Amino acid sequence: MSTKIGDRVKRSEDKRFITGAGKYTDDIRQENQAYAAFVRSPYAHANVKGIDASAAEAMDGVIAVLNGAQLTGDGIGNIICGWAVSSKDGSPMNMGAWSALATEKVRYVGDAVAVVIAETDALARLGAEAVEVDYEELPTVVKADKALAEGAPQIHENAPGNQIFDWEIGDQAATDAALATAAHITEVDITNNRLSPNPMEPRAAIATYDAAEEHYTLYTTSQNPHVARLVLSAFYNVAPEHKLRVIAPDVGGGFGAKIYIYPEEITCLWASMKTNRSVKWTSDRSEAFMTDAHGRDHITNARMGFDADGKIVGFKVDTIANVGAYMSLFSSAVPTYLYGTLMSGQYDMPAIHCNVRTAYTNTVPVDAYRGAGRPEATYLIETMMERAAREMAMDPAELRRRNFIQSFPHQTPVILAYDAGDFPKILQMAQESADVAGFATRKAEAASRGMLRGLGYSTFIEACGLAPSAAAGSLGAGVGLWESAEVRMNPVGTIEVLTGSHSHGQGHETTFAQIVADRFDIPIENVKIVHGDTDKVQFGMGTYGSRSAPVGMSAVVKAMDKVEAKIKKIVAHVLEADEADLVIEGGAVSVAGTDKQMLWHEIGLAAYMAHNLPEGMEPGLKETAFFDPVNFSFPSGAFICEVEVDPETGTTEIVQFTSADDFGTIINPMIVEGQVHGGVAQGIGQALLEQVIYDDDGQLLTGSYMDYTMPRADDLPFFTIDHHATPSPNNPLGVKGCGEAGAIGAPPAVINAITDAIGAEGLAMPATPMNVWRAIQAAKSSIAAE
């Protein structure tokens, strides 16, 4: 049975996951392991006047209590930000120091000041409760706009007024001039609600120090173990790279939150050396809410101008982004290069200006969360398009059609050059699937039951497969954005693929194997995907930003090109045939039109026995490739959401959700649909349910599932999913990436649908029953006032 690209191959990794045989970081047991528990600040902002660990140190089972002064004294470096973003006046960003264990000051609730290493997890936690820290409380600020206001508490010495940078993209003068000519201007003040990532598996680490070899091993919940090793080595000075092995075994979801190298992993590594014990830490859910990097949290004023025909003439955006108490790895890039560059959406906009100020606050760091910057841009653009349509009394689909980009390549005013897409086509597909024509009938039927039915669109584009390295480097990126692969054919003809991409739910072990089975026409069972271990796999960049298919798979294809070339040389030599006549088919390489062939294992044996190879050819059959894309890929989509709102309670039910996506070539439709389901679920979560709330003192009010509303199955509808592929011209498979589309496109579709249902502007996310009910009441009283 051959497997082809496009087949709905069942996920080979699921057997171990659904039978409980997965091996996650917390499942790793090392000899002589001890446990870490962190002493965390209960205050959002305070000076640390002293730490008294004597009671904890005296407790049975406590091995050591370690603090930040010891950590920095041992030369462990401060936590870095991986992307240098300058202000528009050219000044560098004002970055404050972030030590893995705070020394003089704590800046958010949960900031760690010490760690207790003990014989058991329970003893470590008891020990942490016994450490007495003398805090001097300071005034706090948790909202980004308040942090930038005059007189706000100063969080970092070197970020005056808490501003990190004041950045812009686009042409301010041209945009102002365009808006001055506009026949209609739509203006909004909106917030993008702060979210907690909540992967099913919490973060965890277990570090082992081998004193004889001066070597460290770290198992950790990482989306990118090689980057973790590089940063731990080069910036945190834990050990040189060849003395540090990082393994990210089975990882249960990341959504961005597991890209970064957090204080806990650094501390476990350091503590393993200090105590000469393996040191293990597994976050509980409360710690996860407190310390995992959050997402979103923008405040924006924006104005979009239209001419008399509804054509966009200019778009001006002014955003304040909350970065939290410290700058996490990609915190500077998410609200800038992953946000401002998306402001053209699917539309032909002649002038754009986007200004972004970033602010420190007394909250946990904010960084990339599924979509990262692109959901914020899409929510802004797509809710504004629909509002503009209402204000101009136009059909919202028609307004979009008038503004769609029709020809490619298309250079936007905000760096990105779109390469392929068919926006009218996917909108039409979505409209047909959603039976938009029948909506009026459904709305009337709902009204007869006292329900308000509404329909909302979101037509969106995203930039995936972060690329090219040189371009990103010129914009301040601290990493390359390529990916690596090694394809090894074994002497028996089976194939191992070593990829720098990392799978934490995406199903790479299936889809990466699928492209190999398709290419060489061998059973998919004969292909193994190896990832996540710096001792096994060559350096790679890891998985985030929907990059594994467009970048990671492309590297595999390049390596397969090299393997195939060598295979053909060997077969041509052995069979005395012309390479051009060789055909790869049915587990063999054959000479076309003859019965001459070499079976796959015969080729493997020939390569490794090296008894009869072409003159000068090296034995063996394994090839490495690095793929650095020439451009991003640009998945696009059209979502249509239909809701019913109960006007008595404000409860929203999503009755229909339709997507038409352009992901380019699809490797495995079942897995892609699963990605759309999960992404849309998270997008619906943002739109209807989820919000992180800190009170004015910086206390986290949504610190558990009692108060943070995660989407549940009964919050979600059945999804209707369509695809239309315009292959990406910038990678060999024509793939674009599908991991984030749902989370990017869904929120505005939901909010637009509710707004359509209730006939009231300005509904904020999340559209909880109370928020919707209030919007309905406000609309009623404003009608009554007129």
Place this chain on the structure above:
Amino acid sequence: MYSTKYHNPASIDAATAALSSGEEAKVLAGGQTLLPTMKQHLAEPSDLVDIRGIAGMADISANGATLTIGAAATHASVADNADVQSLCPALAGLAAHIGDPAVRHMGTIGGSMANNDPAADYPAAALAMNATIVTNSREIAADDFFDGLFATNLEDGEIITAIRFETGAKCGYAKFPNPASRYAMVGVFVAQTGGGVRVAVTGAGDDGVFRHAGLEAALSADWSEGAVAGVDISPGGLLSDFHGDSAYRANLIGVMAKRAVAAS
């Protein structure tokens, strides 16, 4: 070190003896509140006295229109009980929608009543039907039992053994769940029994479960959804949080009362 002594008495006498043996002994029934609290180190009872092994403690029986539910009866067993379903389907339905299946198979009616969480469901049914709370030493009318947030007039060492309901002609319960916890943000139990028309509200009051005089008057005059519409429901004395402020909760009381009547 947190250490707790676990007792598993077979009789009420043994249970009361165990309760008085420890410095800070607590009754353990289903443990759905107490155990998570202990895990978070927010409670450190010296002794836990598990009453589930006491004979008859989980029995459910009917005598005419009277339902007697043992304190250790789980929510699932109440929901599934044929007598409860036929005599008071609203009570069976209430039990069927507490928490999730795991909670329903561990949590007990006695535990819920003794804990008197302001967002718990059972207190609304007990107050609306003026149930009798039977303990090892006396019988307490629901009217006299609840005493504010997480407080009752149970005395030290007193153990609830059963809850007795005089079921009536019409009962209905409607709950609006908190979106995150799915506890009642507002739950309204309406009852028309021998004791007259009574309406109890849970989840909303800043002093716990309470009766709503306006709704009771309106429904006494006219047991209909329409009668609810004219009732003025004040946000005064109602809870406010980011899930639902007092104005929203006041609105929900009216809506849930209407739906409870419709379901009766």
